[in-house]
Amino acid sequence: MNPARPLDQAPDIDDEGPDLKRRALLTQATTAAGGLALAGAAVPFVASLLPSERARAFGAPVKVDFGTLAPGELRTVAWRSKPVWILRRTKEMLASLDTDTRLLADPKSQVTTQQPDYARNESRAIRPETFVCIGLCTHLGCIPNYFPQPGSVGGDWPGGFYCPCHGSMFDLAGRVFKGVPAPTNLVVPPYTYTGAESVLIGADSPKET
Numbered sequence: 425m426n427p428a429r430p431l432d433q434a435p436d437i438d439d440e441g442p443d444l445k446r447r448a449l450l451t452q453a454t455t456a457a458g459g460l461a462l463a464g465a466a467v468p469f470v471a472s473l474l475p476s477e478r479a480r481a482f483g484a485p486v487k488v489d490f491g492t493l494a495p496g497e498l499r500t501v502a503w504r505s506k507p508v509w510i511l512r513r514t515k516e517m518l519a520s521l522d523t524d525t526r527l528l529a530d531p532k533s534q535v536t537t538q539q540p541d542y543a544r545n546e547s548r549a550i551r552p553e554t555f556v557c558i559g560l561c562t563h564l565g566c567i568p569n570y571f572p573q574p575g576s577v578g579g580d581w582p583g584g585f586y587c588p589c590h591g592s593m594f595d596l597a598g599r600v601f602k603g604v605p606a607p608t609n610l611v612v613p614p615y616t617y618t619g620a621e622s623v624l625i626g627a628d629s630p631k632e633t
């Protein structure tokens with residue numbers, strides 16, 4: 425792997441403008457991540473949480489108890505034959521969302537098709553500490569890899585999701601970076617809480633719509 429050049433050696437934003445600095449980040453991150461993609465942890469499906477084949481065929485809502493999720497851990501379940509991520513975000517992860525939003529294509533979730541109204545906020549979630557998202561890249565539908573550690577993809581990588589297919593990058597709220605093939609943020613499905621640590625994916629709550 426070619427180590428990414430630190431951003432402090434990249435062209436200064438004041439000298440060359442935000443676009444060039446952004447391009448430097450994305451170029452470095454893409455180069456570094458190309459080597460890291462194979463090392464990215466595969467996200468296993470949790471067989472015990474899969475709904476029945478019949479329920480899936482009808483797209484029935486899926487209840488997920490995530491009380492055993494450790495801070496920073498990501499779990500994948502199936503809903504309508506799609507992978508849905510449940511991520512228990514740490515305070516540090518939430519803080520990473522409050523960074524330079526000029527790098528993001530849609531930091532305020534203005535593309536309304538990508539999430540329910542109750543997830544149109546900075547964390548793109550009903551409760552910030554729990555992120556629920558369809559784990560399919562909005563370019564051509566590959567499953568991005570989870571790289572939570574800052575710097576793990578190179579440059580000023582804040583932690584997030586990297587799609588190895590064509591290099592699209594998303595932060596820990598599924599917000600897409602500028603200058604990558606994916607046109608929009610990752611999709612947040614309808615969901616509602618059924619308990620302190622359980623959600624029903626595929627159903628809106630009247631209280632939250």
Ligand code: FES
Nearest residue numbers: 561563564587590
């Ligand atoms: S499918 Fe993800 S970048 Fe193309």
